[in-house]
Amino acid sequence: MDLSEKSNCTFCHFKSQAVETLDTTEITLLEKNCAESVFKKNAIIFQQGSLTSHIAYIRSGLVKIHKRGPSRDQILKIVKPLRFIGIPTILNGRRYQYSATALVPTNLCFIDTDIFKNLILQNGSFGNEIINELCQDELRFFDHAINRLQKQIHGRVAEALLYLSTEIFANNSFLMPLSGKDLGDFVHASRETITRTLSRFKKEGLIDKQGRQITILDYKTLLHISRTG
């Protein structure tokens, strides 16, 4: 990983709400302990089990957070820009508990864990924003867990498509960043089942699919399928 390029945080155009709370001294501190880096599609950002070093901030791109389970890899969440990844690194544990991989070319800033922790301790507003993000993540994760556990594939896939369209891309047409296997690892289904389900959605006119380009055609029905499972 190439951390050679130093960042200029003060004039960065991709500040998160948390970083916006920092004063001049604090942002200078951040700047001195922060390095920018570019990751190609499928490049591993950090890997479960390796020694922790930094918290990463997504300036642009898309990242999957995943963890090896007894039978397969499980994609736990997909994180989009202006969010930190690897915050639990601030806990005493010395190894990453999960992996992070770039789904598309991704621009990251690596921040020293101790500096990040100091910002939390010094600036209540910074900590408050981090808490807000963690709470949002928790609520979303509760819903994802229920979706994955209680719905049948049609519901799970519909919900994943709507999630990508609405939350991640904010566009009813998008280039699917996940392969069939990845989508399976995300919604807990086999690759074959994903193929069959997407084909069916296409045949029924709920989506259009040209290669990886997906367009939501019938939002309402998809939402209904995603709700009822």
Add this chain to the structure above:
Amino acid sequence: MDLSEKSNCTFCHFKSQAVETLDTTEITLLEKNCAESVFKKNAIIFQQGSLTSHIAYIRSGLVKIHKRGPSRDQILKIVKPLRFIGIPTILNGRRYQYSATALVPTNLCFIDTDIFKNLILQNGSFGNEIINELCQDELRFFDHAINRLQKQIHGRVAEALLYLSTEIFANNSFLMPLSGKDLGDFVHASRETITRTLSRFKKEGLIDKQGRQITILDYKTLLHISRTG
């Protein structure tokens, strides 16, 4: 809910690490905006969909956090004393996104959400402790999700028994706080499957079971089952 009794936080013997960081002024503020209350077994602490009012702190007892899914109730986590529940209430949302129910007689302190938020903003150390708790929860939840999704019932039940024994009760013998249905809602299995699995574990000498009293007899094998699924 009876919030009549005012608390004496300063001399409370059940302070969390977060509350330990507060200074005299802050703890007085907390004390003035905090009310103690006792909940019977199975009493609802707050319910998904109802208007948010307070964050609760568990002084003693045991609480399940659960949410209604399309096919059944899902127990998302079990929370033990010296932890807050309902922290996401600090987000702008005006309704609880999940329910909390006492599993055993439980002693709670209700704290005004705005006061809680002010403590985070004013005192970085307080926020830091809350962040630590949220991070621990996230890591545990990742593991729980993988367990529930990827393992077969034997593994899921073994893992739940070890979780209760190790993390919740810190004792190899404990009074099961969950009914068969509840345990099913926790590990995502039907009531019948839970019965069969527990009977089998007993027959094979892995646990002893006298009514609700469970004793872990063969920790090693259970751990192996829980790991391999």
Add this chain to the structure above:
DNA sequence: TTCAAAATGTGTTTTAAATCACAGTTTAAA
């Protein structure tokens, strides 16, 4: 102390989706 309502136990049947097997297609590296 009684008695209905929960909770638990056990055999049989059903089912959703995984797995298997293999063909065709795209992608990226040499």
Add this chain to the structure above:
DNA sequence: TTTAAACTGTGATTTAAAACACATTTTGAA
């Protein structure tokens, strides 16, 4: 530009656990 590797598509078979159906036991409220 070629060529292997990764990805996608589709039918047939298998399987883990849910659902069903009922008997029995426990619990807690009148």
